[in-house]
Amino acid sequence: MPVDVHVTVTIDPGGLPVLPDPDPGPRWWQRVRIGYNLGLLALSTPLSGPWSWVLAHVRDEESLAGAWVMALIPLAVLAVLDNARRAEAAGANPDMWGPKWRAAITRLLLWAAITATVLTLPITTLVYLMTGVRTS
Template sequence: MTVHIAPGGQQDPPNPDPPWWARIRWGYHLATILLALPLSGPWARVLADVRDTESLAGAWVMAVIPLTGLAVWDNACWIRAACAHTDLWEPRIRAALSRLLLWAAVIATALTLPIVTLVYAMTGVHI
């Protein structure tokens, strides 16, 4: 019985994609954030009104439920856009719109609720 061992074996396949931090499109995300700022105003006013008239917990619930729905929709749109044919624009436009609405909801929530929540938690004072 003779055993032959080939030195080297199979080579590892090359890594086709750069790491995730190199693939972030900074200009696209900054443009989306800037376009989402005017859209976040009405939602921030609704959250502030609920926070002031009803309760802080109610405002958080009103903020988190749409954020969750928008995040799921955004993920689904980006998966469809990634799998779509390169000539199709509609999935990419839908993905950009979903990201715009998600940023608007995130900005409105971030501007309206966290600071007041910290003030309530640290001081117990209702402002």
């Protein structure tokens, strides 16, 4: 009596199964909230005045390089803190206002530091470099 034999062959490519890449979502320039940032920029203007005065005083009395160092260190710290606060607010429960307020206040301080630095140091630096003026 004949016997029917059926063979199934499965070829396994080996390794772990590869998951498809997740949807990347909108690009960073599509996620920028222009009105929010312009509003915080406008609100930060009164805060940038005293910091600009401090930077100008250091620039005039001490050195231009010292003023740049004094401006860039807080900018770097605020930029890292801003990133952390935005991530905290994005991961928080939408009903919690604390993380949103902390993120907004940090962004406000970052805009104040940026505004003070931009209004105080780059033009003077450019003039010093073009004219050869040295501060003692």
